[in-house]
Amino acid sequence: MKVWIDQLKQVIGEEQIIVKEAAVERLSKDFYWYSPVLYEELKDKVADCAVQPTTVDALKAVVTFAVEHRIPLTPRGAGTGNYGQAIPLDGGIVLDLTKLDQILQIRDGEVHVQSGLRLGMLEKTLRKEGKELHIYPSTFMKSTVGGFLCGGSGGIGSIRWGNLWDGNVLEVTVMTVEKQPRIFTLKGDAVRDYIHNYGTTGIVIEAVLPIEPKTEWSQHIVSFDTFEQAVTFSDELAHEEAVLKRLVSVCEWPIPSHFQQLKKFLPENKSIVMLETNEQNGDELSHFIQKHKGEVSFSIPASKYHKGLKVSDFTWNHATLWAHKHGENMTYLQARFDTSKVFDQMKAIRDRFGYEVQFHFEYIKINGKVTPASLPVIIYQSKERLYEIIAFFEANGVMINNPHTYYLGFGGYNLRMEEITKLKQENDPYDLLNRGKIPKPEHEELVN
Structure with missing residues (x-):
């Protein structure tokens, strides 16, 4: 055990520090094993300990200690990301932020929360009050607000x-580290470089997210003889504003053959479309079908x-998980x-x-334009x-x-890497925070 761990216990108390090997190993990993490439690269990476701060002051004390001793810090939510973004490359401390999980305020059109709050609990609470989130990942029952904002996309x-x-x-x-x-709040365009x-x-x-009045969502799985039919249906429905939608997900056979909980409902050799639509739009949906x-x-x-069972449990990267x-x-x-x-x-x-x-x-909007984002399943043979x-x-x-690299930016999303690199230098001058995830120019050949 590192000498500094005993010193850290004196700073924040032993109850917030995790040193048991199995627990530290678990908290040092995310769903990186979705990628056989990342699995080989990251399977042996582990922190020296994990810390679960229960207050912002405790977190600040850990950060101050880490800076003083130059100890790497890797922040983490629930670890449902797929790119190794929550895996420490150089030991140090994993910051498990799931104890910072308070809903601070629900206001008209927005909700103010701590970053460790699970999105499932937030959505459940909001719906009891007649409201709901705009977007959340298929892993929302476990995922945290901060994990989604810092590691997700849609x-x-x-x-x-x-x-x-x-x-x-x-x-x-x-x-900052x-x-x-320092602790500061960003709004508007400045938020982009922290997503x-x-x-x-x-x-x-902390984060403030937009919310809206809740809709009564019905869930459906529609089967088609061919994948082309399924895509044509989905594309037209996705563009039809008269039908309010929360989900339009399309999987060709044999992907649905892996959906164990749905097997008795799904016909063999049929492609499927998974939907969440406004219950009031039932007649319009029937017409499209x-x-x-x-x-x-x-x-x-x-x-x-x-x-209980949710159609969304088989969409987005949950489809990959079942496969x-x-x-x-x-x-x-x-x-x-290309549409x-x-x-x-x-x-x-x-x-x-x-x-x-x-x-x-997965049909989504990008800058207001309907786009078929794709998560094709691949039978892996070799890198x-x-x-x-x-x-x-x-x-x-x-x-x-590319989801088979842990380097930030190589996975796409048009990140403003120049701005992010500058902020890294300003906010983390000792390069302790998730060290090694921002690539240098020479890394490009390693991921292609």
């Missing part, structure tokens, strides 16, 4: 409200929304197809790779083969956000 609700950068984070309060840590930055430029301790020759295979009424658990050697990519060429692009990929690549789309597939996607005009 999710359920993005078909209506876009991703995190589209006005879905109103304010963040940040603590300096000899005398999906892996917590490299400061520790997000009939028009495109779909068949409703499974439904959950609005009265049972978020009670990974019940398939063989399954991983994924993050892609964005004017999507069927031609899919055909080229299928002709080249067959069902080694299996298609999965070389994976990058051959990536190169083929890109050669055919499909943009890839």
Whole structure:
């Protein structure tokens, strides 16, 4: 055990420090194993200890101690991210922020919370008061506000409200990692550089998120004979503003064959569309389903929304998770197809790779424009083969956000890396915060 751990106990008390090997190992990992590449690179990385500060003052004391002793700090929420962003590369302290979990204030159109609050608890609380979040990830029952803001991008609700950068984070309060840590609040455009930055430029301790009056959401799974039918239906429905939607997710067979809890409801060899739509739009939805020759295979009424089984449990990267658990050697990519060429692009990929690549789309809005974001499931053979597939996607005009690197920025999302690097130097002058996640120019060849 490091000598400084005993010293840290004197600073904040033994009850907030975790040193048991199994617990530290668990808190040093996220869902990096979605990627076989990241698994090999990160499986042996572990912190020296973990700290669960119960107050902002305790967190500040830990940060001050770490700066004095030059100990690396890795902030973490629930660890449901997929890129190794919560894994310490150089030992040190994992900052588990899940004890900073208070709802500070619910106001008209917004909610002010601490960053360790679980999104599932926040959504549940809001809906009791007749309100709801704009967007949240499929892992929302476990994910924290800070983890989503610093490691996520979009999710359920993005078909209506876009991703995190589209006005879905109103304010963040940040603590710096300096000899005398500063705490400040950012609003407006300044928030952008603290979204999906892996917590490299400061520790997000509070956030203000937009909320709206709750909608009674019905959930449906619609089956189609072909994936092209499913995509055509989804695209038209996604553009139809008369039907209020929170989720439009499309998976081609055989991805649904891995959805164990839904197997008895889903017909063999059919592609599916998973939906959350306003219960009041039932007639309009039925019209769309009939028009495109779909068949409703499974439904959950609005009265049972978020009670037990949820359709969203099989969307976004939960679809990858089910394939990974019940398939063989399954991983994924993050892609964005050209909306004017999507069927031609899919055909080229299928002709080249067959069902080694299996298609999965999530319809979202980006800058107000409906876009089929894609999370194709890949049968993994080797790193070389994976990058051959990536190169083929890109050669055919499909943009890839690479989920098989822990380097910030190489995963896409058009991050303002120049601004983030500058903030890193200002807010973390000793490079202690999530060290190694911001790439240097020479790293590019390592991830391609």
